[in-house]
Amino acid sequence: MSNTLIGTPDPDQPPSEPVLRDEHTERTVLAALLRYPQLAAYLMAVLHATxxxxxxxxxxxLAAAAIHHHKESCTPASVTAELEHRQQADSGAHVKAATGLLHDLARAAAPAEPVVVHYAAIVRDLAALRRHAAARPEGLPSMPMRGFLTDDDT
Structure with a gap:
C-alpha cells in the first residue's frame, strides 16, 4: 500500500530556514585541540576562525592559532594565557565568554583523533553552507505543505 501527498504550499507558514550551525561539533573540535595538541597543525590547515x-x-x-604560530603547544594553560593577553588588549565580552568556555572545554571529553577529523569536516562544511545561504539541498527551498494523502492502491 502506498500513499501520495497531494497538496500545495501552505501560505500561512513561512518556509523554515535550515540550521547551519552545530555548536556541539565546534566545541568538540576545540576540546580535541586542547586534548591532542599534535592535531593543531592539521586543524589550523583545515579550519579558519570564521x-x-x-x-x-x-x-x-584564534588564541590556539596564535600559539601554534609561535611554535608552542596548544595546551589549556597556554590558550588561557593567550586569551587573558587578548582580554587585556580588547575588553570585548566575547573574549570573556571564551575564557569561561575554555575551562569547560579543558574538562570535556574529546573523541579519538580520527573522529575529530570528521568533526572538523562538519565545521568546515557548515561554514561553506552559511556562506552560500541561497544554496538549498537539490536547489529547492524547504516549503511547508498543506494537503492530504491518497491511497494509490484503490
Whole structure:
C-alpha cells in the first residue's frame, strides 16, 4: 500500500530556514585541540576562525592559532594565557565568554583523533553552507505543505 501527498504550499507558514550551525561539533573540535595538541597543525590547515559560528569558539580558535604560530603547544594553560593577553588588549565580552568556555572545554571529553577529523569536516562544511545561504539541498527551498494523502492502491 502506498500513499501520495497531494497538496500545495501552505501560505500561512513561512518556509523554515535550515540550521547551519552545530555548536556541539565546534566545541568538540576545540576540546580535541586542547586534548591532542599534535592535531593543531592539521586543524589550523583545515579550519579558519570564521568557520566557527559562536564568537567564543572563534576566539578560542584564534588564541590556539596564535600559539601554534609561535611554535608552542596548544595546551589549556597556554590558550588561557593567550586569551587573558587578548582580554587585556580588547575588553570585548566575547573574549570573556571564551575564557569561561575554555575551562569547560579543558574538562570535556574529546573523541579519538580520527573522529575529530570528521568533526572538523562538519565545521568546515557548515561554514561553506552559511556562506552560500541561497544554496538549498537539490536547489529547492524547504516549503511547508498543506494537503492530504491518497491511497494509490484503490
Amino acid at each position: 568557520y566557527f559560528s559562536s564568537p567564543a569558539c572563534r576566539e578560542i580558535f
